[in-house]
Amino acid sequence: MTALLKLDRVSVRFGGLAAVTDVTMAFSPGSLTGLIGPNGAGKTTLLNAISGFTAITSGHIAMNEIDLSPLSAAERARLGVVRGFQTVRLLERETVFDNVLVGCERLPQPGLLGQLLALPPERRCRARDLAATETTLRDLGLLPIAHRRVDELPFASRRLTEIARLLVVRPTVLLLDEPAAGLDTRDRRALVESIRTYHEAGGLTTIIIEHDIELVRRLCPYSVALDMGRIIASGSPNEVLSEPAVQQAYFGVRSGA
Ligand SMILES: Nc1ncnc2c1ncn2[C@@H]1O[C@H](COP(=O)(O)OP(=O)(O)OP(=O)(O)O)[C@@H](O)[C@H]1O
Ligand SMILES: [Mg+2]
Structure with missing residues (x-):
């Protein structure tokens, strides 16, 4: 299936800090992707880059072959790209x-x-x-x-x-930044069910940043792990979590250690 949203070698720098580096990803229509990674990995910055809240330093972001780079966050929202914030x-x-x-x-x-x-x-x-x-x-x-x-x-x-x-x-593309943060287990489950039900009914393309690995496992067929601004693994949540680089970056342990 052709991708709805495409990121091609996207980088975001804040002065001397490389927050996101050379990220290439494609999202098919109706996909539900979990974005994981340790604190400071660049997850929020990547969502900001897609939604237009942060300008990219290099690379391309396109939706339905339309270059989003020159468009403001408000213009992207009118095209159907909307985001939630880490805090309510x-x-x-x-x-x-x-x-x-x-x-x-x-x-x-x-x-x-x-x-x-x-x-x-x-x-x-x-x-x-x-x-x-x-x-x-x-x-x-x-x-x-x-x-x-x-x-x-x-x-x-x-x-x-x-x-x-x-x-x-x-919206066409929904970007959620840690929507389950601060919720207890029961409320997390309920939130997952709400997002899943809505997603299945609407064919919405969703990218969700989440620290709760269990939630990502339950909700997302596909996931991407970032560390220090770069993609270190992608695939099903189980595949991603079994990657040694993810174990090292996300849990601070070396596999087998
Ligand atoms: N506006 C900004 N100006 C300068 N540096 C920034 C800015 N926004 C983010 N950063 C830096 O960019 C890096 C990536 O931050 P980002 O917030 O994207 O990480 P994150 O993966 O969302 O982390 P967390 O899990 O803690 O929310 C960090 O080093 C952060 O300090
Ligand atoms: Mg963040």
Whole structure:
């Protein structure tokens, strides 16, 4: 199958620091890839490079053969490339529903004057956004708490609300940065199931950074390990984890030691 998203010898430098070096990867439509590696390996930087939050120093990133390099993060989001952050960022005093509705701002919107006058096309946009929000909340099992304020909710629901806000625009590529961080085992399982169910239904291309190896094993058919900005292994999670370089980099042990 032809790749949806292609990275060709992508490097990112911060001054003298090589955060990502010569990374070449291809993601087919609907794939679900786990990105693993020790702290400082370059995982977040790579996601930032794909989403446009960080400029690449060299190489190419293309989606559907469109060169993403000249496009801003907002322009890439409009093309369907969306990302979550390592820490939860929500409108704390607003409801789950309104937090997810805010995500619709990334959809094409009518002009400000039209909004003020509430002309028919603007009403259509509003109806579209409300419907998309409701569908996404239902898909992720959030409807029962849709009208609760997010600052009153447990962390797991807040995390899922953030993911719903990304999914409400029906993205093509979803980039998640340690979505399970801070969740207990039960909530991690629930999150995995939500992502899996959504993924299977929607054919979304997903890249997920995760430190929890068990989670990657359960969720991702394919995984890539980074260390010091370079790919050190790729394949099924079991294949990747059995690589001596991964054992050394990720667990700090030499295989057989
Ligand atoms: N904006 C920045 N300016 C300078 N250096 C940066 C910047 N962002 C990241 N780095 C450095 O780049 C390297 C890779 O960082 P990155 O955050 O991508 O790692 P990571 O794999 O996501 O780590 P973690 O698992 O801790 O989140 C690190 O050495 C980090 O200190
Ligand atoms: Mg990171």
